[in-house]
Amino acid sequence: MHQRHFLLFSFLVFGLFFAGYGQSPVNDHCDNPVPLCFNEWIKGSNYNATTQICDQCSDWSGENSCFELQNTVWFNFLTNERGGSATIKIKNIQCNGDTNNTYYNKLEAVVLKADTNCLHTSYQFISNCQNSENVILFNIPNLSPEQEYMLVVDGMVNPSDSSILPASCEFEVAAYGNAIDPLVDAGPDVFTAPNVDAPLSGSGYGNPSWYPNDNITGSSIFNPSVFLDINTLFELTITQDIGCSYSDQVMVFVQVPLEVFNTITPNGDGFNDTWKINNIESYPLCKISIYSRWGQRLYYDIGYPESRQWDGTYNGNELPSGTYYYVIETGSNIGESTYSGYINLIR
Known part of the structure; x- marks a missing residue:
């Protein structure tokens, strides 16, 4: 939900x-x-x-x-x-x-x-x-x-x-009170490979309707399947016979392979100032670790949103140019579970 x-x-x-x-x-x-x-x-x-x-x-x-x-x-x-x-x-x-x-x-x-x-x-x-x-x-x-x-x-x-x-x-x-609660629930977030049927698990007391209503096997049933190639937020609305409407949302994450950049140039010019990972938004439970060549962990994050991307620092201090090493645990049981490699930090 x-x-x-x-x-x-x-x-x-x-x-x-x-x-x-x-x-x-x-x-x-x-x-x-x-x-x-x-x-x-x-x-x-x-x-x-x-x-x-x-x-x-x-x-x-x-x-x-x-x-x-x-x-x-x-x-x-x-x-x-x-x-x-x-x-x-x-x-x-x-x-x-x-x-x-x-x-x-x-x-x-x-x-x-x-x-x-x-x-x-x-x-x-x-x-x-x-x-x-x-x-x-x-x-x-x-x-x-x-x-x-x-x-x-x-x-x-x-x-x-x-x-x-x-x-x-x-x-x-x-x-x-609990007798009147419509119990609307769009179900848990869904993780799927691209372009395969992925079931939704909605429930509630009322007549269901899903939005968006394309790429879905039935927009007026509680448990349709969706067929997607991009992450999509679906909203389930139930409408009761007396006119009350309630809604809940579920996110469908389409887990395509990651594209991991191996260079960061944090000089403030707006290009490559942080370490980029394309498609990481499809893995909200991922765990990101970055290490020095001696194995000291310098960075750790879960989800890796844009606001927390690594900028070549440790505890607020700039790290020197050099080679650093990453491990990405995607938390996925669909595609690759782990990515690892190196990052060139250039100042």
Whole structure:
């Protein structure tokens, strides 16, 4: 696994944040929840949310509810193939009219599973109802694998004064925990000879897509093979049915023979000031040693990036002109495992 990313489309964030100014939120209805992607904080609002869930849907005002809907917004999240525990947190609750007693200043929320979306008789409440003017936190154990859940956020009414309007608030919300982790993994870095099939080993919970999508046997499967003649970075993106996307990267190193230069002229003219090894970037685990004629090791490095190339010095002091000797252990089981030879240092 080279590098991991979690992505959330920004239009969801902006759509939620600005919904309070003259239009209903995009997730005003239970049939259009906004996804809570793993470990991504998004802004939400129930400004101008309606009291109806959706056209021709039954709301949950009845015996199986813990609060009546007022101005409700809906979110959903998916569990991975393992299931387990998850945390849902609502924070930074900022309510309209907190100081003028026109609106109440608390949100209420609950997490549920809906076997049939927007049918209240299928709802299973998997958390207690909570309300707060600051933070609402759900720590939920034993979530089923590969299951969609809903977070319902509503404006609370003042229990002691019915003339005060239900709370209309902005807030931030996120879902995280091992049950929601998409487990996206592009696999370990791959080392291959040129122009042979090299398998990739991706995994995750979602629909896969590889980029770049050329020189690959299938860009929409987890375990394709690639056919390359140069080092290439591949990115695996998985997209879930609710719209969350996650990515991870893997590097494919094509191990062609090294071309080792045998002369170094470190005089500051920009030519041969450091010892060059062509194609060394294909061997990130290589070990480089340089010795004097008496066997003293003067230089050692792993990977030999350009920023650490040997410049004819030892402990910061210039070495005299002469012949020095190198050993390159490539760490490869594909081609040559060891290169050795001499370097002419000319001043």
